[in-house]
Amino acid sequence: MSSEPIERRVSYIGDRLKGSKCSLCGKEYFRIKDYCGTCGRKSFSKMKDIDFFYEKGMLEVCTTVRQPTNKFVKLGSYIYGIVSFHNGKVRVPGRLTDCILKDGDHVDVSNLEDREVVPRFRRRYTVEQSEVIPTISLTFTFADEYYPHQEYEIVKPRKEYETPGIVGYGVYVPRFRIKEPTMKRSVPFIDEDSITAAVEAGKLALIHSGIAQTLIGKVYVGSESNPYAVKPIASKVAQVLRLGEEDKTEGLQSVDAVDTEFACKAATSMFKDATALVYYPGAHIPYTMVIGTENSQAAPRNEIGGELDFFVGYGGSAFIFGKQDVITQIEGWYSCTSDTPDFWRRDLQPYPRHGGRFTGEPAYFKHVTKAAKKLMEKLGLQTRDIEYFISHQPNVSFPIKVAKAIGFKEDQYMPGLQVAKFGNTYSGASPIGLAAVLDQAEPNQRILLVSYGSGAGSDAYSLVTTSQIDEKRKRQKLNVQHQAENKYIEYVDYDTYRKLKLGL
């Protein structure tokens, strides 16, 4: 029914909830209008672009949908209603997401009405496997629950650093979890995938950094669970988050966007490239963004490769690099690589396989240890010079074992060990550990981050926090702890998890 041009136009407006405002009378519209219906032709060229992507809405009226139309059937029952923005200046249709409604559940809609909601970027409905994945932000969650409303306020930078580093970051995991013997794993809602998590994480990083999104010159998205074999996630991130200067007439963003893949180190690998790019004077790129996003794949438990189904999570993390208002400087890095086939997925195969015990010693431990030790050697560091150590965390035991082997103590490696709360988020795993550390680090502390990607390789980074880490922390309500210890977390059983994970 849909077509690629329609998909492009709907996404262009709907992903960001773009609208127009008449600067003569103040009337607002959802969707882009060239003139105001009230003011007529005198309003031509007087219409201002607005969007509701960072806004707070109000669910005015709603109803339960128990019998969706065909493309929405996989969503089961859901709440549909009218959401208003700006005190009723604009009203849009909307679906409540992140809500599992059972057939027998009675919903008193009056308890849901008049509550504040936040737009969420999600998949729209089910299409054929071969078709373009439709997305939209006419999906909402309550602002007083798991995901609070946060303003995106652009703050003028006040300090430029000699050494570039991280200026802001964001982590996104959904509110659903499944409990396993050794960990809790984050579970996507059915309308989520690695694309939506990338956008969410990027949005949160922008909010935290306070930089103008137009100043981002390049975005890298690392993932091994892109729902497309060919089509970047990064282009969606660039468009929805309006990265780089925007050419509105053509609908183009002046930004370089690229996807990267190297199993679980697809994102961390680009940290150094992102850092180097902002440092190179000829580039004129003040900021870069690196996202690690994953709807970590695993075969069902009764199939080959199903061992992973006890560990995989879902989520994304985004880091913005620059030289101004840096919260942690990157003082050095070291990477190593070998062709070690410990984990792979062949083209057209739905799930990855891995080499069992072979993933341990010759793969994970060898590369992580090597990278960590080499970097410490390069920078002349001892373990006592490092406050926090974070390594890739496919499970709870590997990172602890490797940390101990290198010589780190519990208070150094525990703050960054987050896998028990969210599961293995592949490309997002060690970055989420880093984010958790940045959430609590004091100024002038050293952090050693070592990622691991199967195939295989490791990147080690040494980061030193600045005094600005404290003040920026206040801007992010949705920090790692908020998402790990939240009363709105909902636990699902295995069957529900598989259904949600498979998506629309």
Added chain:
Amino acid sequence: MSVGRTKFGEHYEKEPEKLIEEAWLKASISAGIERKNLNAAYIADYFLQITNKIGIEEGFLSELTELHIPMEKTRSFNSALLNACNAIQAGKYDLVLVGGVEKMTDRWEKIRDDLMLLEDPWSYYAGCTPEANHELMLREYIRKYGIRGENLEKLNIALAQISVKNHQHATRNEYAQFQKEIELDRVLAERKKANKSLGLLDFAPISDGATALVLASPEVAKQHASQFVCIAGSASATDYITFPAREDRASFTASRIAMQNALKMVDIQPNDIQIAELYDQSTFLEMISLEDLGFSKKGEAWRDVYNSCIDYQGFYMINGRELFVNTNGGLKADGNPLGATGGAQIFETVKQLRGEAGKRQVKTEKQLRFGSILELEGFGTKAYVHILRRD
């Protein structure tokens, strides 16, 4: 001059052409005219393109009738009728066939998605269903008038009574899709089963069917028939396709405007109308139409319905006057083959005004003179009002 229709329901064995032929034959025989007398034809359908892959309906009609007269296609029957009226008033034609046909059950699995073509795409993208806007509007209504507690319960009962009443009417309509009574408790049970404010028995069904009428200029009508019904008022209005973007979401602006303009044409008041065919796609839509057309006071229609149905006598008692509503069973029980639905509304009003409604014939103290018809396209996106008069 005359009206004709098929039974509404599922017609597995019949193609759309067969249905329209059946309706046309009934109308033409009753009017005593033949195909060759026609100057033009207006044919209404919403979905034949999708359900039956018929892209140029006029061509099918031309082949069926072996006529080469001007033909035009509209969506709703009342739209076809309005266009036919305009043409006759303009002096262009004297004798016109107006028809409507729909074959929804041929696409049973997908028809609810197709129905979303009548809403704005953004609502569809957000997860709207053909029923959802009815429920949202009901919520808007409840909130606007602050209806709660016992009154809210009465409103809910009143809506269920509309369904019960329409089914009761349909038992006397040999063309109706559902010619059986239903209990109030069943309507409520269906809501409870679905955990929703409006349940299965609050909504009109998916139907096949066809309707037709022969419309003539007064001069030609007088030549052919001794008894005919006049179209005294004919008006339409439009509203935004996006329901959430409308300023008033607790009533249909288009219905109100169309009715006002139709009444002006006839120079009468709402309370001069004794019989009304309302577009009850849902029980709530029948109720809200009582207000939109000016029969009931704003925010009060549910009371009028509730009180009238305590001991239902075949009509609503509104402001001390009797109003017969959906005597054919309405869309709920008579059926709702979209393009043909308006034709069944006209059919019923004509039959009642002429005293030819048989078992359904309403009994009034004053002779029946005016009947009104409201048909909507989409969810109040277009409203058509026709006022018929028996001279």
